Amino acid sequence: MTAKLQLRIIVGILLLIGIGVTAYKHSGLGFPLMPGSKETVWTAEAHISFRAQGDPVKVTLSLPHSTDSLLVVDRGSAGRGFGYHTENSGAGRVAIWQARSPEGDHSLFYRARVYRGGQPDVFASLDAPKRPDAPVFDLTQADAADTILAEAHSLSADNVGLALRLVQSLTAEEPSPAAQALLGEDPSFTDRVRMAQRLMHSAGIPAERVRGMSLEEIKKTSRLSDVLAVWDGETWRAIDVRTATMGLPELFLPWQFGSDSLFEVEGARDSEIRFSIIPDEVSGRQAAITLNAETGSMLLDFSILSLPVEAQKAFATLLLIPIGALVVVVLRNLVGLQTSGTFMPILIALVFVQTELLTGLALFLIVVSTGLVIRGYLTSLNLLLVPRIAAVLVVVIGLYILLSVVGFRLGITKALSVTFFPMIIISWTIERMSVLAEEEGMKDVLIQGGGSLLTAVIAYLVMTNRFVSYWTFQFPELLLVVLAVILVIGQYTGYRLSELRRFEPLARQD
Amino acid sequence: MLRLAFPTQLARAGIVGMNRRNVELIAQNNPRRLYPLVDDKLKTKELAEANGLAAPKLIGVVKLTGQIKMLPEFLASHEQFVIKPSRGSGGKGILVVSGRDGDDYIKPSGSRIGFDAVARHINNTLSGLFSLGGKPDVAMIEAMVDFDRVFDRFSFEGVPDIRVIVYKGFPMMAMTRLSTAESDGKANLHQGAVGVGLDIGTGKALRAVQHDLPITHHPDTGADLSEMEVPHWAELIRLAARCQAASGLGYLGADIVLDRLAGPQVLELNARPGLAIQVANGEGMARRVDRIEALIADENPPSDPIWRADWARRALGGGSA
Numbered sequence: 001m002t003a004k005l006q007l008r009i010i011v012g013i014l015l016l017i018g019i020g021v022t023a024y025k026h027s028g029l030g031f032p033l034m035p036g037s038k039e040t041v042w043t044a045e046a047h048i049s050f051r052a053q054g055d056p057v058k059v060t061l062s063l064p065h066s067t068d069s070l071l072v073v074d075r076g077s078a079g080r081g082f083g084y085h086t087e088n089s090g091a092g093r094v095a096i097w098q099a100r101s102p103e104g105d106h107s108l109f110y111r112a113r114v115y116r117g118g119q120p121d122v123f124a125s126l127d128a129p130k131r132p133d134a135p136v137f138d139l140t141q142a143d144a145a146d147t148i149l150a151e152a153h154s155l156s157a158d159n160v161g162l163a164l165r166l167v168q169s170l171t172a173e174e175p176s177p178a179a180q181a182l183l184g185e186d187p188s189f190t191d192r193v194r195m196a197q198r199l200m201h202s203a204g205i206p207a208e209r210v211r212g213m214s215l216e217e218i219k220k221t222s223r224l225s226d227v228l229a230v231w232d233g234e235t236w237r238a239i240d241v242r243t244a245t246m247g248l249p250e251l252f253l254p255w256q257f258g259s260d261s262l263f264e265v266e267g268a269r270d271s272e273i274r275f276s277i278i279p280d281e282v283s284g285r286q287a288a289i290t291l292n293a294e295t296g297s298m299l300l301d302f303s304i305l306s307l308p309v310e311a312q313k314a315f316a317t318l319l320l321i322p323i324g325a326l327v328v329v330v331l332r333n334l335v336g337l338q339t340s341g342t343f344m345p346i347l348i349a350l351v352f353v354q355t356e357l358l359t360g361l362a363l364f365l366i367v368v369s370t371g372l373v374i375r376g377y378l379t380s381l382n383l384l385l386v387p388r389i390a391a392v393l394v395v396v397i398g399l400y401i402l403l404s405v406v407g408f409r410l411g412i413t414k415a416l417s418v419t420f421f422p423m424i425i426i427s428w429t430i431e432r433m434s435v436l437a438e439e440e441g442m443k444d445v446l447i448q449g450g451g452s453l454l455t456a457v458i459a460y461l462v463m464t465n466r467f468v469s470y471w472t473f474q475f476p477e478l479l480l481v482v483l484a485v486i487l488v489i490g491q492y493t494g495y496r497l498s499e500l501r502r503f504e505p506l507a508r509q510d
Numbered sequence: 511m512l513r514l515a516f517p518t519q520l521a522r523a524g525i526v527g528m529n530r531r532n533v534e535l536i537a538q539n540n541p542r543r544l545y546p547l548v549d550d551k552l553k554t555k556e557l558a559e560a561n562g563l564a565a566p567k568l569i570g571v572v573k574l575t576g577q578i579k580m581l582p583e584f585l586a587s588h589e590q591f592v593i594k595p596s597r598g599s600g601g602k603g604i605l606v607v608s609g610r611d612g613d614d615y616i617k618p619s620g621s622r623i624g625f626d627a628v629a630r631h632i633n634n635t636l637s638g639l640f641s642l643g644g645k646p647d648v649a650m651i652e653a654m655v656d657f658d659r660v661f662d663r664f665s666f667e668g669v670p671d672i673r674v675i676v677y678k679g680f681p682m683m684a685m686t687r688l689s690t691a692e693s694d695g696k697a698n699l700h701q702g703a704v705g706v707g708l709d710i711g712t713g714k715a716l717r718a719v720q721h722d723l724p725i726t727h728h729p730d731t732g733a734d735l736s737e738m739e740v741p742h743w744a745e746l747i748r749l750a751a752r753c754q755a756a757s758g759l760g761y762l763g764a765d766i767v768l769d770r771l772a773g774p775q776v777l778e779l780n781a782r783p784g785l786a787i788q789v790a791n792g793e794g795m796a797r798r799v800d801r802i803e804a805l806i807a808d809e810n811p812p813s814d815p816i817w818r819a820d821w822a823r824r825a826l827g828g829g830s831a
Contacts, residue, residue: 333529336528384637384639440698490533491533493527493529493534494527494529495520495521495527496528496529499527499528500514500517501515503520503523503525504515505722505723505724506523506525506789506792506794507520507522507523507525508515
């Protein structure tokens, strides 16, 4: 296999992995491609209050379920003097607070964070229900019930279809006489759902009420609303009664299923429950991280995001260096810019990130040019190499102190940021420039120095671009794409931009 | 005014760019392990001696500071010599002694220096003052070349050497660099030295450039550069080809000077010769590389450097390529 072919294969694999993982993280795990896109996260809160009289109190609260579009993450509870735990029970989980002998008014809170995205339908995990007992209708209602059921039965093919027909006739704008007879005057929404459930039961089909709240209503206090769940023979199907459609309403957070009680307070009086929903805008990336940390995505377990925050910060900077390297590669091999020291411009660009561009440029020019003058004098002393660079290093530190102190005295606090410049790099830059000045003349120093600074500025602009810094940190796998591009440029044998000028006289002859 | 050529124009002119030189000519033909042979002039000297390549004779080597004490005695029998660092860069640290007067050493400029100055120069050399990256070095003492006078009127200062690019044993392009007042006596093209492309077949001047632009006369001496012709050309080209065979480097720049009596002498070898030679020749080297590759692929030419040098003079000379 030739080197060229190998390179192409490697580049292909790198691109595939880099772009593939990025695409998966975007579409599969929900990481937004653009920085700053916001996502709503809700805090759902249940607030139970009661008056205790010194007897043992046990409070049970049924907890919200995740759905296929919402993910619930417990955020714990508050309740002074009460023991708290959760346990699985029936269709879902319950929270239990207990205390031996509380007295007076008490408030208990349960909080959960709700994210978009989610898990397989919770209803799917429920066992097959028993055949329900047929409800008893009084005489006037029995006929109406038969009429509606017969009509719905003839216009449907299965359980879910039957339920949808029933819900349609019970929620019609202008109800049929039969429906009116069943529901009576001015029925509430819950009455309609209850009636639909009774009718299903009388047809021998398991049906349950699911109580929950809609996250769309942004109110301080929310009421629970109902959804009908129907057994289709294999699994539970939700039916949105309001719209008479299949499936849970959008942003519906189910809190209680069927006959499970929503909450129970034993041993106290005047118990009351209130719900509230507080929407919250967070960055899409934060939401994606929390969501995937909860669902335990492998990709996140082995990513930078699993590291401590301090280490993450370090990597946020480290991951920018390849971008700087790419800039240097492009400018040197495609444009043909000369720089002093291959990657010195990247380090200078990193300093600019900390000092701001103009301050950094000014400080760099002051330090390097002063250093060059002093180094020029050291030349005449004929020093050996290592002592010479060591001397330059000392001079550089002296310059740092001088700049900082004088700058500070003059009220230019920005001069203090001179310490961000890595002094070893600066010393070597001065040394190299000085040698260059002796061997090739000042013109070359200006060309190379200018090239280095231009490269550093371009690298700085690219590295501080908020899209670039977002992508490198959130999608570190794009590093593989950068690597692929660098490898391709590594085998580029075409002309550099500067050569189009350099060899122009030769092209003119043809 | 921004004069830019189209890449296709350059490709048609057969110009090899930096990237292509690095990837196709250097990386594919010059194994890294051979670099020390040419980067260390002492090793080049040994290589030349082992292979019978004509080169200025090595008189001695100073490797330790302690050896300097023995030098006056060692040098007693040598009227003329050159002290140079083994890994010098850019022609720095070369001390030429062209005569003796008692205990004094006379430089070509006529100025006299004592032995203490010579000792200090060697000491500086050993400590790496002139070497690339400041690494400790050794000082070579070699015989002074008695330069052929034919170039005197073409050069402002110093004596020009002839750079021959040898590709896989075939000398394919040649030029000479003439220092000017502007280049401060240095033979460095981008500092203003004049590059004169030489016909690989005859050694006659093809074209002269300064700052990449064509000129006809030397800016300082006023000599008509088209009259330039390098003597002993066949011998010089053969010597360049033999340097390639001896060093094993597939893309080699051989710097050769002409001694009045001894003829062509190898001064230095270079594993990364530059591309300015194309500008001096007014022609790209890609076509010549292609012709050589075609010859190697089709006709299985003998590896004898003499044969290759003669083929190159016939086939690539006179603008016939």
